[in-house]
Amino acid sequence: MTIPFPTLNSPPIDQVGVVQRAKRFCTRSIKNESKMQGLKMVLNMIDLTTLEGMDTPGKVRQLCTKAKQVHAAVAGLPTVAAVCVYPNLVAIAKQELLGTSIKVASVATAFPSGNSSLDIKLAEVAYAIDSGADEIDMVISRGRFHTGDYRYVFDEIAAVKEACGKARLKVILETGELGTFDKVRLASDLAMEAGADFIKTSTGKIKPAATLPVTLVMIEAIRDYHRRTGRQVGMKPAGGISKSKLALHYLVMVKETLGNDWLNNQWFRFGASSLVNDVLMQIVKQKTGCYQAPQYFSAD
Amino acid sequence: MNQSPENQWPLSPALESQDHLQLEKSYGLFIDGEFVSSTGSKKYASINPATEQRLSRITESTPQDVDVAVRAARKGYDRHWSRMKPSERGKYLFRIARLIQERSRELAVLETLDGGKPIRESRDVDLPLAAAHFFYYAGWADKLDYAFPNRRPRPLGVAAQVIPWNFPLLMAAWKIAPALATGNTVVLKPAETTSLTALRLGEILQQAELPPGVVNIITGHGNVGKALVEHPGVDKVAFTGSTEVGKTIQASLAGTRKRSTLELGGKAANIIFADASIDQAVEGVINGIYFNQGQVCCAGSRLFVEESVAQQVIEKIKDRVQSLIIGNPLDKNTDLGAINSRQQLNTIQEYIDVGLAEGAIRYQPEAPLPDEGFWCRPTLFTQVSQASRIAREEIFGPVLAIQTFRTVAEVIQKANNTPYGLSAGVWTNKGSKIFNLSSQLRAGVVWANSYNQFDPTSPFGGYQESGFGREGGLHGLQAYLDIH
Structure with missing residues (x-):
């Protein structure tokens, strides 16, 4: 028997209304200076990510170089926000990024399925933090969530948060496995109540990953939580965002839903890798008036 | 912290071009x-x-x-x-x-x-x-x-x-x-x-x-x-x-x-129950009253909110109104354009004055308005009574009159207490409530969990x-x- 989780009172979410509202953000036309400013903001909010079974120190070093110097040909570009890797590669990334302001984020807690014991998950978090991680991206136990054992999911997040110490905790809901917006809303509320510093859509391993509608549901939860408690929580859509135009529409949505306070990489991130070069291509296009071939941008 | 661009992000003008449009000096x-x-x-x-x-x-x-x-x-x-x-x-x-x-x-x-x-x-x-x-x-x-x-x-x-x-x-x-x-x-x-x-x-x-x-x-x-x-x-x-x-x-x-x-004309009731999807309902209210600057016969100009969620809903509406962009109608980012004529603007302004004189509380965002042309900020009134003129007469402008209610019977009675009957909106998560309301509201169109949905296959008209x-x-x- 599962124990009903007593304290949450998440509102129902109307799927049709959410999709309609999300579409409306896509009609915003972002031109000229606002486009340039937006593109730089996007670049600065990216968690440059590699989460492959075949990741090696060499691959991670290359990625870190890209993080520091996204495109040497254009002066004055911001760096990305963080580099996101598996725990066993945190030390390499930390070493490469020493002396920069770029954070090292590590997935943990039996990523991506989350199907392991709490002890093992906590040990993995400790390992990542000992190796130098500034941020931990955990996954919730979706199986437990679907059985209605919200107390377990809550306690697990709270335990991981405690294990994080000073490191910021991003809680991945894996919305593609939750099924409805009602459940996305409930999981968002639960994660924030349990102490999440960020809530994040996806691992990137499941489709659908981040979408505008699901991100809207989550940032509306953040808005309500902030209004109720005064605590600011960050948002990270991850997976499926590879084009600048879409990324800019995410920013419009954040600006019009959460406000300017969330328009920086302390409170908003994109989990992405191929997005970087599309943004760079657009920046160069804005500066020079013409698109350059992909060969001019480093592929990592 | 990483290098972070400044914290404001205004949208640059994005004007639709009008070069392709030729107008005669005079028409027969x-x-x-x-x-x-x-x-x-x-x-x-x-x-x-x-x-x-x-x-x-x-x-x-x-x-x-x-x-x-x-x-x-x-x-x-x-x-x-x-x-x-x-x-x-x-x-x-x-x-x-x-x-x-x-x-x-x-x-x-x-x-x-x-x-x-x-x-x-x-x-x-x-x-x-x-x-x-x-x-x-x-x-x-x-x-x-x-x-x-x-x-x-x-x-x-x-x-x-x-x-x-x-x-x-x-x-x-x-x-x-x-x-x-x-x-x-x-x-x-x-x-x-x-x-x-x-x-x-x-x-x-x-x-x-x-x-x-x-x-x-x-x-x-x-x-x-x-x-x-x-x-x-x-x-x-x-x-x-x-x-x-x-x-x-x-x-x-x-x-x-x-x-x-x-x-x-119309003076449509938009009704939000406590069990509604609140954020989507708020969006529906905004669309209902500020679409085409409220110059719509089926505009949701009367909002009824269940008392237990009224404060939350009103705060959210105010937040949303703040994010509306008012200005040049040819800008693709504009949400509210100009009022159709000086005469109509005067009518709207008179009603806003009436609302204030009747003791309702007005809220308008502080957006700057262009110097030329006919403009009215999106406006909402709280503490409106059923007897207020702004709740009874058609204003035909971006002015929302908000009232609260306690029971289903009460809101049906209040919503039907109007000489008009063109449209209505119902926001609830409960299907049975939707059926109940849509059969009892005397309005030609009742939208459930949506508003201003038009389709040529769907009949439109009034009571x-x-x-x-x-x-x-x-x-x-x-x-x-x-x-x-």
Whole structure:
């Protein structure tokens, strides 16, 4: 028997209304200076990510170089926000990024399925933090969530948060496995109540990953939580965002839903890798008036 | 922290171009398939309400012009339209629909210039819906026997159609498409402030090679409309506009053989229950009252919120109102454009003063407004009573009157306590509540967990002083047919 989780009172979410509202953000036309400013903001909010079974120190070093110097040909570009890797590669990334302001984020807690014991998950978090991680991206136990054992999911997040110490905790809901917006809303509320510093859509391993509608549901939860408690929580859509135009529409949505306070990489991130070069291509296009071939941008 | 760009992110202007749009310095009347001069010489300026600049000069039709137009419509009926095979009539309508689609950018820009509505709305709502109406009724043209089996539907003859300024081209489409599909001919009078898209529609009808006299377009003020509906050569009157004018029209038609449909004012109730999806309901409220600056007959101008969530809902509405962009209607990012005319702006402002005098609490965002043109900030009033004039009378502007309620029975009673009855909105997560409300609310349209959803297949029209007759769908055909 599962124990009903007593304290949450998440509102129902109307799927049709959410999709309609999300579409409306896509009609915003972002031109000229606002486009340039937006593109730089996007670049600065990216968690440059590699989460492959075949990741090696060499691959991670290359990625870190890209993080520091996204495109040497254009002066004055911001760096990305963080580099996101598996725990066993945190030390390499930390070493490469020493002396920069770029954070090292590590997935943990039996990523991506989350199907392991709490002890093992906590040990993995400790390992990542000992190796130098500034941020931990955990996954919730979706199986437990679907059985209605919200107390377990809550306690697990709270335990991981405690294990994080000073490191910021991003809680991945894996919305593609939750099924409805009602459940996305409930999981968002639960994660924030349990102490999440960020809530994040996806691992990137499941489709659908981040979408505008699901991100809207989550940032509306953040808005309500902030209004109720005064605590600011960050948002990270991850997976499926590879084009600048879409990324800019995410920013419009954040600006019009959460406000300017969330328009920086302390409170908003994109989990992405191929997005970087599309943004760079657009920046160069804005500066020079013409698109350059992909060969001019480093592929990592 | 990493390098972070500054914390503000204003959107740069994103103006829709208008270079492709050519306007005449002055327009005549569209009668018998040609643009002709009036028998009189009176013209008046059509201005852009966002800048107060003159766009063109429009003809004030004389009573003789009206007569000529009605005779042309009769001739068009006798010689062409009533003799044509229904499938051929359908082809013309399909052709008009396609031409509207092809020229939709030009028409959208013109609609925005002439009427003040945001280009996003004219581009994404008015134009697609106008084309959709022609497509929909084109399909019915040769299927009327199937629509009314064993009833031998016959056209009425000449239809006089008088339309308002809030959706000029769309209302023209709502009127013309079913009339032509059913075999009637038309004399259309657009509103005096917004005649340009109707006149451009005249060009499209020429381009479609519609036979002469089938559609005639005459311009001018209220007296022209009056002369048209009172003309003895008219068989059917279709009017969309204010309840006040609607009543005069109905009085003037009493005792004549003319058939009529009137689509008049409204004071719609939008009802939010505590179990609703609150954020989506708030969005529906915003769409309900600020769409087209609230100049919509079915605008959700009365909001009823269940008391237990009222504070939360009102805070969210205020937040959302803050994010609305007000300004140049041609900017693709504009959410609220200009009010259609100085006269309408004055009416709205008077009602805002009335609301304040009645003791309601006003809220408006602090957005700067342009110097020229007619502008009104999105406005909401809390602590409104059922007895307040702002809760009883149609304002036709971006002004929302918010009341609270406790029980289902109470809100049904309050929502129905109005002389109008055009539309209503219900927001709840419970299906049974939706069925209960939609059967008890006396309104022509009840939207559930949505608002302002329009489709040519769906009939639209009112109860009580919101008028009678339905436009759209199968019902829309009936208004133009003799089926008895």
